[in-house]
Amino acid sequence: MSWQAVIGLEIHAQLATRSKLFSGASAAYGAEPNTQAAAIDVGLPGTLPVVNDEAVRLAVTLGLAIGARIAPVSVFARKNYFYPDLPKGYQISQYERPVVADGMLAVRLDDDRVIEVRIERAHLEEDAGKSLHDAFSTQTGIDLNRAGVPLLEIVSAPVLHSPAEAVAYLRTMHRLVRWLGICDGNMQEGSFRCDANVSVRRSPQAPLGTRAEIKNVNSFRFVEKAIAYEIERQIRVLESGEAVVQETRLYDAAQDRTRSMRSKESADDYRYFPDPDLPPLAIPPELVASVRASLPELPEARRRRYVEALGLPAQDADQLCADRDTSDYFEAVLAALPGEAKLCANWVLGELAAALNTLGLPIARSPLAPADLALLLRRLREGVISGKQAKDVFAAMIAGEGDADAVIAARGLVQISDEGALLAAIDQVIAAHPAQAAQVRAGQDKVLGFLVGQVMKATGGKANPQRLNALLRTRLDGSGADLPSAS
Ligand code: ADP
Ligand code: MG
DSSP states (O other): OOEEEEEEEEEEEEEOSSSOOOSBBOSSSSSTTTTSSSSSTOOOOOOOOOOOHHHHHHHHHHHHHTTTTEEEEEOOEEEEEOTTTTTEEEEEEOOOOSSEEEEEEEOOOOOSSSEEEEEEEEEEEEEEEEEEESSSSOOOEESSSSSOOOOEEEOOOOOOOHHHHHHHHHHHHHHHHHHTOOOOOTTTTTEEEEEEEEESSSSSSSSOOOOEEEEEEOOOHHHHHHHHHHHHHHHHHTTTTTTOOEEEEEEETTEEEEEEEEOOGGGGTOHHHTTSSSEEEOOOHHHHHHHHOOOOOHHHHHHHHHHHHOOOOOHHHHTTTHHHHHHHHHHHHOOOOOOOOHHHHHIIIIHHHHHHHTTTTOOOOOSSSSHHHHHHHHHTTTTOHHHHHHHHHHHHHTTTTTOHHHHHHHHOOOOOOOOHHHHHHHHHHHHHHHHHHHHHHTTTTHHHHHHHHHHHHHHTTTTTTHHHHHHHHHHHHHHHOOOOOOO
């Protein structure tokens, strides 16, 4: 019997705003506990929420990027529950009328298949505080810095059918939110986390099975493993004639298994109702239009353009579009060197990526600006320097020795391509090594390398290798008589 897995993900992306969703307190990560909590974040009576316009703008940005509907009017709702890190006794979220609905994200899988993942909704909500279980030996600390930080909860339809599909979707969404600049995507800090809903059924035509929800898995690898484990577990349960319980489960990475945390509460348990302190959220068409006008070219569209219009290999296009900073850097180099997409891609993905890796710097903080790299590549293309010299110049530029022209001049690196100068050196070498010259003339091609080496030595390694080889060969072919005299 073959089972079909059904997976839907709820992704929580922390929106990259400076202040919180309903208060002016800083939303920055990592401050001393409870130094960034306004009166409303700690649940003091008599305080009122005011919605953060920037958070709304970022939510609209995602909505447009996934082709969703932006609700002209959406509603904030209270989700009521008690927890020590939720002093108000409710979380402000959106329930029946979310700001974003019915989107779609195209996801490319490892085997190049593309699946279209339907996004049911994305809604704005505030985060809760944090319970610090390790801060004190016999007590739990409460840090309310995170309370009220804006989240966008992005809810996929149950349309994913394997751990690999789920992770590919998660990665694609992760790239998108970072690309749009709406979330920093930092998974260690919890800025991007997901709950995975998993069920299995006996065939794709069967009704959906009962699901378990795996909470807060914060790495791509663990999401994949947790889902894989959960699918196996549910199949075992069902095949032994028992039923899957609807519940919340936790993934234990050390043991690579999920375990029950609590039975799943239903929406009714939360007594959702519209927040009386907040008016409905109205989004005027002008806001939607202005966000639409400022949307960047999206990663999949850019990737396709790189392959189809620039003629780059798919693998280069993938790597360049893995994140926006890399892709924007490449764009800027290419803009200065039109028509040289492959050369630019090679250097951005090769030499530059390696140097940044060694320096431990992201490309956004590259010591070389795109224009610097472009100048180096122009000199390479012009034949001023050889490929090998270009790598040396590049290393010197990274070391801070100046731009390409300055390094080339300072090191006297200019390649000798001038025919007269090369011929002079060649004739001297032929005169000094008549035996070897005779051997080459007699057809012993291997000896040519020796003579090339001698000319290189005589020119301090600056001879343009292609020109040198061609000239030397012609000289020794006997057709050298056609060449101008070196003197
Ligand atoms: P809740 O907020 O209570 O978790 P939702 O109805 O909003 O419930 O669903 C949340 C997620 O669960 C969605 O991503 C949805 O795709 C997924 N989901 C719903 N039913 C199933 C199912 N039977 N199997 C797998 N995933 C499911
Ligand atoms: Mg849920």
